[in-house]
Amino acid sequence: MGMDFVFTVEVVGIALGVIGLILTIVVCALPTWIEITIIEANVTTTEVVTYGLWMSCVAQGTGQTQCEVYNSMWYPARAMFPTAIILGVLGVTISMVVAKCTNCIKDETSQTKLIIIAGIIFILAGILILITLFMVTITVQINYFTQSKGNFELGNSLYFGWVAAALLLIGGFILCINVGVFGWMMGIFGWIVSLVPCCISVLFILDPYRDTWTFLMTTSISSILGALGVMGSIFGTRCCNCIKSNRTRVKARFIVGIFFILAGILQFTTVFLNYYLTHTFPEYRRGFLIFFAEHSRWAGSMLLIGGTILCCSTLKKKPDSTTTKSISH
Structure with a gap:
């Protein structure tokens, strides 16, 4: 079945x-x-x-x-x-x-x-x-x-x-x-999408607007956290076999989930900052802000979903060794 x-x-x-x-x-x-x-x-x-x-x-x-x-x-x-x-x-x-x-x-x-x-x-x-x-x-x-x-x-x-x-x-x-590997995939692709707002904020920093530093800081930190989560995802999966201990693999999965969740929170923070600071930008630049916010929403959603799945997957209780021994006997 x-x-x-x-x-x-x-x-x-x-x-x-x-x-x-x-x-x-x-x-x-x-x-x-x-x-x-x-x-x-x-x-x-x-x-x-x-x-x-x-x-x-x-x-x-x-x-x-x-x-x-x-x-x-x-x-x-x-x-x-x-x-x-x-x-x-x-x-x-x-x-x-x-x-x-x-x-x-x-x-x-x-x-x-x-x-x-x-x-x-x-x-x-x-x-x-x-x-x-x-x-x-x-x-x-x-x-x-x-x-x-x-x-x-x-x-x-x-x-x-x-x-x-x-x-x-x-x-x-x-x-x-x-x-x-659904949790890993959501986090990894959320990080890939989050690179787009990061690149846009780098372009904005060329403009003489003080508020662009806020976008650059939040998106850069989010991208760094997402990159750490991606590296942990690569080395922590069973197909990679870089970590032999199952207990260590579970801990790595939880840490990766936390990285993804923090990166997702920062992505949504940039969305709120976007709506708050839109009026400070000239009208010809607001199209980039809309594009920026859409990608941040997608990235934040995928990062949060992937991180939550990874953290929840570590809470599964395994059967006690004494119980399994008694059943086997």
Whole structure:
């Protein structure tokens, strides 16, 4: 029964990753990321302009549609989205090869390690998609399309992109949960996301604003604590075998959880500081603050969840040795 449950969970994680990959490819190809409806007095002259990563289309009221490749301002998005697709393909390939239903790899230890790698790749792909969607949405809303005439709307592709990212993240987490490393993964990826606000605060420090030092201090300390937690995660897992004693491994897990929790608290502190100090920055810089706050919220949530799971996992009581001896006799 236990093996059937593990097999089912594994299949669900792989299936979510496959569906997320297919949606990612569709979203990357569709030119419906942004929609602008230009309404004129004459219905036949009304136009709907849609923008994607690679091309823009104009649908006229007469029913004619013209599409052309254009020089997009989303150059980072054009790099990150194909990278997410490549990671998704790699994750699907590895997960299918090492799945228990294929029996391509007989060794259970090797299967476990490769399943973890596949889950990590799915999560990385999902994070890349989320960063791309945040970047495109915030940049467009603040800097570009809000100044154009017509009704501005986010296109359907962005919503499908959120779904694709969610499926990849959930599929990756399920694969990692299946082998018992969910707390480690949440903390590690929370630290990776927290590096984005840290880099933004470094850019802000170039401005002559005294309050930017507060952002730099909190994000830097959070990144250092997260890095300590990541190093402890790497050396404290069973697959690494750097720590032989089970008792020492439990203590290391608890310390890593505390590091992640402290880093998460500092991330949320930067979010509160962000809202408190936003009015002190010029209007053209507030878009960066919104981008900063979104990443800090995501990073803080993952760090807190991962740290809490790791700390709670150390509270499991093991059966007393005398009880086990009596049962064995």
